[in-house]
Amino acid sequence: MSVPTGTVALFATCINDMLFPDTPKAVLRLLERLGCTVDFPLQQTCCGQMFTNTGYFTEAMPSVRNFVDTFGAYEWVVGPSGSCIGSVRDQHPMLAKRLGDPGLQREVDAIVAKTLDLSEFLVDVLGVTDVGAYFPHTVTYHSTCHSLRVTKVGDRPYQLLKAVAGLTLIDLPNADQCCGFGGTFSVKNPDTSVAMGTDKMRAVLDTGAEYLVAGDNSCLLHIGGLLSRNKSGVTPIHLAEILARTEDDYLVQADGATTKSGGAR
Amino acid sequence: MSPERTETVQDTTVVHERRTPAPPPVTLIGMPKFPKNAKKELANSQLRTNLRHATTTIRNKRVKVVQELPHWEDLRLAGEAIKNRTLRHLDTYLLQLEASLTANGAIVHWANDAAEANQIVIDITRSKGADEVVKVKSMATQEIDLNEALEEAGIAAWETDLAELIVQLGHDRPSHILVPAIHRNRSEVREIFLEEMGRYGTPPPEGLTDDPAMLAGAARVHLRNKFLRAKVAVSGANFAIADSGTLVVVESEGNGRMCLTLPDTLISIVGIEKTLPTFADLEVFMQLLPRSSTAERMNPYTSMWSGVREGDGPQEVHVVLVDNGRTKVLADQVGRQALRCIRCSACLNICPVYERVGGHAYGSVYPGPIGAILTPQLRGTASEIDQSLPYASSLCGACFEVCPVRINIPEVLVHLRNRVVEEHHGPSAWGMGMKVGGWVMGKGNRFGMLEKGAELFGAVWPGDKVGPIPGPASAWLGARDLKKPPTETFRDWWVKREKAKRSGDSGQKDA
Numbered sequence: 001m002s003v004p005t006g007t008v009a010l011f012a013t014c015i016n017d018m019l020f021p022d023t024p025k026a027v028l029r030l031l032e033r034l035g036c037t038v039d040f041p042l043q044q045t046c047c048g049q050m051f052t053n054t055g056y057f058t059e060a061m062p063s064v065r066n067f068v069d070t071f072g073a074y075e076w077v078v079g080p081s082g083s084c085i086g087s088v089r090d091q092h093p094m095l096a097k098r099l100g101d102p103g104l105q106r107e108v109d110a111i112v113a114k115t116l117d118l119s120e121f122l123v124d125v126l127g128v129t130d131v132g133a134y135f136p137h138t139v140t141y142h143s144t145c146h147s148l149r150v151t152k153v154g155d156r157p158y159q160l161l162k163a164v165a166g167l168t169l170i171d172l173p174n175a176d177q178c179c180g181f182g183g184t185f186s187v188k189n190p191d192t193s194v195a196m197g198t199d200k201m202r203a204v205l206d207t208g209a210e211y212l213v214a215g216d217n218s219c220l221l222h223i224g225g226l227l228s229r230n231k232s233g234v235t236p237i238h239l240a241e242i243l244a245r246t247e248d249d250y251l252v253q254a255d256g257a258t259t260k261s262g263g264a265r
Numbered sequence: 266m267s268p269e270r271t272e273t274v275q276d277t278t279v280v281h282e283r284r285t286p287a288p289p290p291v292t293l294i295g296m297p298k299f300p301k302n303a304k305k306e307l308a309n310s311q312l313r314t315n316l317r318h319a320t321t322t323i324r325n326k327r328v329k330v331v332q333e334l335p336h337w338e339d340l341r342l343a344g345e346a347i348k349n350r351t352l353r354h355l356d357t358y359l360l361q362l363e364a365s366l367t368a369n370g371a372i373v374h375w376a377n378d379a380a381e382a383n384q385i386v387i388d389i390t391r392s393k394g395a396d397e398v399v400k401v402k403s404m405a406t407q408e409i410d411l412n413e414a415l416e417e418a419g420i421a422a423w424e425t426d427l428a429e430l431i432v433q434l435g436h437d438r439p440s441h442i443l444v445p446a447i448h449r450n451r452s453e454v455r456e457i458f459l460e461e462m463g464r465y466g467t468p469p470p471e472g473l474t475d476d477p478a479m480l481a482g483a484a485r486v487h488l489r490n491k492f493l494r495a496k497v498a499v500s501g502a503n504f505a506i507a508d509s510g511t512l513v514v515v516e517s518e519g520n521g522r523m524c525l526t527l528p529d530t531l532i533s534i535v536g537i538e539k540t541l542p543t544f545a546d547l548e549v550f551m552q553l554l555p556r557s558s559t560a561e562r563m564n565p566y567t568s569m570w571s572g573v574r575e576g577d578g579p580q581e582v583h584v585v586l587v588d589n590g591r592t593k594v595l596a597d598q599v600g601r602q603a604l605r606c607i608r609c610s611a612c613l614n615i616c617p618v619y620e621r622v623g624g625h626a627y628g629s630v631y632p633g634p635i636g637a638i639l640t641p642q643l644r645g646t647a648s649e650i651d652q653s654l655p656y657a658s659s660l661c662g663a664c665f666e667v668c669p670v671r672i673n674i675p676e677v678l679v680h681l682r683n684r685v686v687e688e689h690h691g692p693s694a695w696g697m698g699m700k701v702g703g704w705v706m707g708k709g710n711r712f713g714m715l716e717k718g719a720e721l722f723g724a725v726w727p728g729d730k731v732g733p734i735p736g737p738a739s740a741w742l743g744a745r746d747l748k749k750p751p752t753e754t755f756r757d758w759w760v761k762r763e764k765a766k767r768s769g770d771s772g773q774k775d776a
């Protein structure tokens with residue numbers, strides 16, 4: 001394992017910051033446990049993909065500019081989202097080229113090279129797959145399209161999950177199929193989105209897993225919303241929250257201090 | 266299927282009985298947008314079952330035959346590069362194509378749009394004293410709605426591809442590039458044949474069952490007469506080779522071969538982007554196309570013809586090179602990659618949206634991912650349906666992965682969404698929301714303020730989740746619960762932790 005000397009900036013992502021604070025807390029805890037110095041620059045906001053992917057390029061530009069202003073000085077930028085990291089790496093250069101100046105383009109290119117999804121940072125930079133986690137549950141992993149095809153995290157999440165003590169990983173059937181979230185697609189085309197999500201939910205239920213794990217809370221918001229509405233009893237959980245847990249947590253949990261409730265994310 | 270049969274057609278001068286089955290009319294104005302069409306199709310259980318079965322089967326087969334070729338990715342890169350070079354110098358290659366074709370004895374026509382192309386076919390057919398044509402399956406003729414133009418001119422166009430025949434007899438429109446009747450199952454096909462075949466030629470045999478072999482047999486007999494009688498055939502082309510003046514049609518049933526060899530006159534409608542520079546380029550595309558489309562190592566029939574050969578095959582060969590919006594597409598630096606398309610339909614078969622809604626929801630000859638990027642470019646974004654097509658995707662990216670010529674479909678989708686926004690920026694709730702949102706996300710403290718609102722909502726909302734509420738929120742909440750926002754964002758938690766750290770507390774216990 002090789003811990004970077006510089007400070008790692010945690011890019012929480014707007015949706016995690018606001019709706020799923022447990023996820024960035026888990027990233028922080030995990031990275032500090034592994035010896036990293038982590039900062040959460042308060043100036044951060046959003047990757048801007050909800051604007052970009054809806055066609056509002058001009059409206060996405062403040063997010064792009066803010067991203068380089070916020071994170072430019074750090075050695076690494078790490079976020080728990082294949083989709084938001086993918087947007088920074090794939091779309092910020094396109095936006096800077098179209099609507100920015102050469103200076104911004106240079107800054108964006110520089111930041112793209114050091115912006116990583118959590119699973120990439122753990123496996124490629126820190127060089128660990130066994131992060132010392134303990135999670136005595138049956139889980140199935142949803143790969144999420146942008147993790148798979150934009151950020152291309154590959155099998156890193158599987159490597160990390162397989163090394164978690166106590167965890168039983170069950171393969172999700174049709175794992176490479178989209179869950180139907182698709183950002184604003186989920187509300188612009190709600191019927192198709194739900195039809196896709198229902199099939200994904202069925203695949204999840206077929207595994208019999210207790211937890212549905214993914215590297216993106218946005219997809220979990222969607223599938224989890226369906227699982228909750230249908231009283232399925234399956235709990236959506238972010239990969240980081242599994243990796244952050246150790247045996248000690250379960251001592252606490254046995255006392256009933258912290259328990260997770262199933263359902264909507 | 267259109268229930269009413271007003272089987273008369275108004276030519277400018279004559280009123281005559283329709284010769285061929287009437288398909289449902291296509292009127293862009295007033296056509297509902299994609300989400301509305303999709304909602305209707307999603308409720309069709311038969312369609313859902315057919316599509317799930319058909320697309321799953323073919324995409325699983327595709328993976329297998331593609332994995333057999335260790336150099337598949339190199340082939341894709343080569344396909345992309347050849348097409349890019351062709352498009353970059355399309356003006357040159359088109360002139361070379363025209364010269365080679367002419368030298369081979371073919372007659373070359375140029376058509377700016379659908380109307381010009383259709384008129385050329387009408388004029389040639391009339392000059393032969395013919396009142397009918399047999400057709401090879403062709404997307405270009407679907408695009409220009411040739412059959413209906415011919416019908417209006419009193420010329421009957423008979424589809425000879427089995428699936429196209431089913432669609433035509435069913436008063437229907439194709440719903441897939443390669444498998445136009447993918448939305449039909451065999452009992453529906455039997456019904457269509459029993460009901461319609463006899464009205465337009467040889468009726469089906471007594472005791473027709475839904476056995477596929479028997480259905481195909483009925484079609485074969487029905488078509489036989491038409492093949493033997495026809496003086497004129499109309500085809501498209503998969504490739505048009507500039508250096509040798511060769512047209513290529515790739516097919517599975519042999520009906521194409523019949524059309525290309527029996528009638529005395531052959532008219533081929535070819536989109537200008539079908540050009541390939543050299544005959545050797547076929548090496549790449551004849552590996553890419555069959556494996557991507559029908560998931561076969563090689564398709565059963567590949568016909569190639571270079572002009573006229575005396576005493577063998579058609580003695581008059583016409584080639585109509587059609588623009589119909591393609592030059593406009595070529596002018597768009599991001600969008601032009603859609604012109605690389607070889608119409609294999611791999612992107613349709615892999616698309617989770619297409620799999621659930623089918624082809625008709627796209628309101629376009631080209632459905633699925635390629636339709637969503639090509640149609641709004643060819644037709645423009647004036648209509649509601651064309652404005653909605655670039656949004657008919659979750660941007661999952663599966664189409665890009667399978668496309669044999671590496672068209673980055675998600676990239677073009679997002680590009681076209683931007684075009685829709687730029688071209689139609691009247692006041693809208695979306696526009697307002699995006700403007701405000703864009704400003705908020707420009708600074709951390711602005712977003713922090715917004716988050717305070719979420720915290721407040723979380724504090725006052727009873728229960729731990731938000732269930733169904735009517736109104737605009739039902740787009741999400743209609744089927745999906747939403748966890749209520751927590752009363753403390755990560756940002757606020759972090760600020761507290763840092764403060765505690767500075768005042769000596771470790772602040773770790775919450776982490």
Ligand code: SF4
Binds near residue numbers: 667669
């Ligand atoms: S876009 Fe690509 S995958 Fe889709 S039909 Fe065209 S060539 Fe095939």
